[in-house]
Amino acid sequence: MSIKNPTQFVEEFKKSGHYDHLRKELLKEFRQSDAMTALLSRVDDIAKEKLASDPKLQYMPEASVVREVMQELDRYPLVDRAVKDRSLLDDPSFVAGLRSTMRKILQEDRKAAGKTLDGTVNLNGTSHTPGQGGSTIPWKTGGVGVTGQHPAGHADSDSEGSEESMDMDIEEYSSD
Incomplete structure (x- = not known):
């Protein structure tokens, strides 16, 4: 899901x-x-x-x-x-534990949504076959490379381990 x-x-x-x-x-x-x-x-x-x-x-x-x-x-x-x-x-320690659990759920969901079962990469809700269609993310083409790592060493902002991104998502969900 x-x-x-x-x-x-x-x-x-x-x-x-x-x-x-x-x-x-x-x-x-x-x-x-x-x-x-x-x-x-x-x-x-x-x-x-x-x-x-x-x-x-x-x-x-x-x-x-x-x-x-x-x-x-x-x-x-x-x-x-x-x-x-x-x-x-x-209780701050209770809230920290709850946030950690929420973060893990979001990370698992992102990891699961990152690639489809047939090996295509899921980009912004659309499915692309790696290495075809003029991919704008060359370090992810061909299904090989370091996930979430730009070849120049820059972190990919959509990487599944982005703590800042996870915190923003958790804040968005917890504001309701």
Whole structure:
């Protein structure tokens, strides 16, 4: 799959298993934090208040009581507040790891899109047979040469290892 927009990037991120890993890591970190203890304490307080304020709940079936308490809990932005108070997304090392993962996905996609299965070079979305059609990139003609390296020693700006290019792509995707 060639990543052309943020939606495709998200699909690739999920398909590669990184989304599930990230979700599990965030949940694990939250469960081990003080925010989890505070959240559970607040839920307990709200449930006790609801049961104390409505004595007829003790005579209702358990499913009805659970539904009433859940409706009461839904009135409060407990989870949103807890997540906001304790977010790994503010941790620079976590963000650096996430950026690294995103960069790897983009690099793999570029590497895969660089050449088609039949040996043609993919240039700007069009397929060209190496060494034919007056290639404007002589150091890549004939399918031989140093990928991403200009014969005069200049780095190819579209090389798959271009860190600057990857950072620009990641910034573009993360701005949405």
